[in-house]
Amino acid sequence: MxxxxxxxxxxxxxxxxxxxxxxxxxxxxxxxxxxxxxxxxxxxxxxxxxxxxxxxxxxxxxxxxxxxxxxxxxxxxxxxxxxxxxxxxxxxxxxxxxxxxxxxxxxxxxxxxxxxxxxxxxxxxxxxxxxxxxxxxxxxxxxxxxxxxxxxxxxxxxxxxxxxxxxxxxVDRNVFTVGDRVEARRKLNLALDTEVVGYFGSINPARGPILIEACRLLIEAKPNLRLAFAGRVEGIDFNDTWIKYYGELPQSSVPDLINACDVVVVPYAGDQFNSMSGACKIAEYLACGKPVVATRVSDHAEVFKESPASLCEPVAEDMARVLKSQLEHPEIVPYPSNFxxxxxxxxxxxxxxxxxx
Structure with a gap:
């Protein structure tokens, strides 16, 4: 054909x-x-x-x-x-x-x-x-x-x-695999004694602010918390000292970012676009064997049906609650072969x- x-x-x-x-x-x-x-x-x-x-x-x-x-x-x-x-x-x-x-x-x-x-x-x-x-x-x-x-x-x-x-x-399993956390942090200049939360994708008013605010709610109780970002930024500003922004990176660099984190996030707001999106990030995160926090939009509830601790409502307060739980008692969803x-x-x-x- x-x-x-x-x-x-x-x-x-x-x-x-x-x-x-x-x-x-x-x-x-x-x-x-x-x-x-x-x-x-x-x-x-x-x-x-x-x-x-x-x-x-x-x-x-x-x-x-x-x-x-x-x-x-x-x-x-x-x-x-x-x-x-x-x-x-x-x-x-x-x-x-x-x-x-x-x-x-x-x-x-x-x-x-x-x-x-x-x-x-x-x-x-x-x-x-x-x-x-x-x-x-x-x-x-x-x-x-x-x-x-x-x-x-x-x-x-x-x-x-x-x-x-x-x-x-x-997801390309030749690129996204479980990696060594210590080595990944060494490459990215991230201290080993910090708790690192990450999101790597488009950062805009519908994808990012909920996560920033959720981390702000946690930072007093978790002063060693760090937020790692990478991707194109449009329409939002962030200058908190506990946010590490790595810019726009090639696909080959993203696995190190994921593997350096304790928890990775899909911080999508509940708008029309996100409610019908199929996030590339989820397959990448699961292929790297990381605990995930995802807002309850689109198909996320179905993907994480065996791990309800991964899901939160698309509001900062609930995301902060689920982030804390995943940092302290992580649940990891096994990688599904249909990805x-x-x-x-x-x-x-x-x-x-x-x-x-």
């Missing part, structure tokens, strides 16, 4: 090509390992030069994109897709990418799969009038909609399209095979 992916190069603040990150890298890789011929075109908003690489028998090509040349670029993509002659098109990453993928599939009279890994209308760039309607239209007309969380899948199924498949965010990309890729492969035959 020839499979064509259309997506974007930069997503969740990572680079598809250089970081080999996430579903847009690993799903094509897994399908290639199942014997399919896989091509990936990735729109690139940041660079003016196209890049073509072959990784694990998958052909990745970046497409520089500027608003002034959008129609010309779409035509180039169409001509490229015609030469590939795919059996199915998979589009992922944004509303306009999904619409382009749908139109290409209709033109070629083949099946179209829309990979909705987040609720795209909630993206800041998609808040212009009419874009939510375009998103709904593309979802309705898709042959199959893949969703990164059960909550998002339920929403799609109940409102727009019955043909859905749960494709969660997995392996091999397992996720097999699920997608089985569905695509049925879809096109």
């Amino acid at each position: 020839n499979i064509y992916f259309l997506c974007k190069r930069y997503y969740t603040n990572k680079d598809l090509i250089n970081d080999c990150f996430g579903r847009l890298y690993h799903l094509p890789k897994q399908l290639s390992e199942q014997g399919h011929i896989v091509f990936v075109d990735a729109f690139d908003y940041r660079n003016r030069t196209a890049l073509a690489v072959k990784e694990n028998e998958v052909s990745f090509q970046t497409i520089p994109l500027r608003p002034a040349s959008l129609l010309k670029t779409i035509r180039q993509v169409y001509l490229h897709v015609k030469t590939i002659n795919p059996d199915v098109i998979v589009a992922s990453g944004d509303i306009y990418i999904g619409l382009i993928g749908l139109l290409l599939a209709r033109r070629l009279r083949i099946k179209f799969v829309y990979d909705v890994y987040d609720y795209y209308p909630a993206f800041r760039i998609n808040r212009f009038p009419g874009l939510t309607s375009l998103f709904n239209y593309t979802v309705r007309k898709s042959s199959l909609v893949t969703c990164a969380s059960e909550s998002l899948q339920r929403w799609v199924k109940s409102r727009l399209n019955q043909h859905t498949l749960l494709i969660q965010n997995g 392996d990309w091999q397992s996720i890729g097999q699920t997608l492969n089985n569905k695509l095979t049925k879809l096109v035959t």
Whole structure:
């Protein structure tokens, strides 16, 4: 089977090509390992030069994109897709990418799969009038909609399209593994006699402030508490001396951050976007064998159903309570094998095979 992916190069603040990150890298890789011929075109908003690489028998090509040349670029993509002659098109990453993928599939009279890994209308760039309607239209007309969380899948199924498949965010077990805490702290210059709580991802008004306030509530009783952050910061400030910010780091550096911590956190507020998100962090945390504290949003209650001590309401007071409990009496959820990309890729492969035959 020839499979064509259309997506974007930069997503969740990572680079598809250089970081080999996430579903847009690993799903094509897994399908290639199942014997399919896989091509990936990735729109690139940041660079003016196209890049073509072959990784694990998958052909990745970046497409520089500027608003002034959008129609010309779409035509180039169409001509490229015609030469590939795919059996199915998979589009992922944004509303306009999904619409382009749908139109290409209709033109070629083949099946179209829309990979909705987040609720795209909630993206800041998609808040212009009419874009939510375009998103709904593309979802309705898709042959199959893949969703990164059960909550998002339920929403799609109940409102727009019955043909859905749960494709969660997995983890690369070659990168994220249980590591030596002492060695990790040495690398990061973190004292061994401190209690370290960490969060490593986008830090913004919906993902971070609850955790900062929860730690403030604990710091008097736990003066050796430290909060470790890494990731892109937008819209919030923090300058407390007990917060250690490591900046934006490559994916390869994140396991050391996790392994240096006593407890790691998914500090998501209870807004619409977070309520349907599939956090990449959870699989990474569990692969490193760490106690987790997660707010009770999206699918977190299901993931931690065997460890209710990991869950808190999305308010600082309750997070402080659960953080204290996990620091003093840690509960660790065993890593579930269904977070392996091999397992996720097999699920997608089985569905695509049925879809096109």
